[in-house]
Amino acid sequence: MSKRRRGERGTASLSTKKDASAYHIEFDNNMQPVGPNATHFSSCIGMYVRTRLPYQIDTKDLTTKHWEGFWSHLKGKWHLENDGPKGLVFEKAKKIATNWRSKLVTKYVNAGTTPFAKYKYLEREHWDAFVAEKTSPAFVVYVN
Template identity: 45%
Template sequence: MAKRGRGERGPASFQKKMTEAEFDEDMLAMGKQKSKLASWLGLQLRTKFSYHIPTNEFDKQDWEKLWSDAKVQWKILDDGPKDVFIRKAKKNSTDRRSKLVRKYVNKNKTPFEKYDYLDSSMWPEFVESKTTKEFLEKSAKAKASALNNKDFHRTGRTGYRGLKDNFDDRWQRLMAISY
């Protein structure tokens, strides 16, 4: 493992006893544990789901196992947040591969200096799958579609979950400005 310099963040540590995760009516994590749950999810995805396999090719049991591990780790009592949790996990898994394509495959670089946990033996297979004619056509079509978007989201890096904590305050300020 590469030595990290001052100010660089290492892997999240989950040595402390975690309290029960809390969820709002939209089944999004909230409270003090929301960022720890997000970090835990990222760590699980990184260690249990290989980057070279597309998200839709993982077995349903893999996602079910991830959910059951989360229920145990975070003392989640019911399956209410399950669908939202798994959907978020799949999106994070897909986003991780997209980032590898943008930052490394498209620039003919390798990510192993920065991401030393990645399995380098799978890199040629990953690059080959992301440079096929079919993939490049699909990518070009998606880029063209994205350019047509005129209403970009502005939720920030925490997404809707981060906005929701301050939603009432922001709404009141917007209402005051509009009148």
């Protein structure tokens, strides 16, 4: 088992088999997840963003098909009975996706490295296009 630095977490807790009660989630009046599984639900949203949404497409350019597929998977895994929390989940997922892309740029594109050793689930075939976009003169001017 490899040692991790404080603050680094893997996907192990999200990939283990859990019984059906571990995927029961409740929401308050504001559609915020509450109860003993609220943290696990939020963590799953983050993992699903990283593993199910294409990192090479800007968050604002993701299609309805991407979001509906994301929601369908989340809804099936968590046995969500209705679409009440959908809007809030999408808001949270969009922030996570934007931060994820930013992290890829900061830690890997700007450093001239690739993330595939750490994030084995990322698709390699899109990396070159992602790097080209993030190092283009238009992007550099936009950021500065």
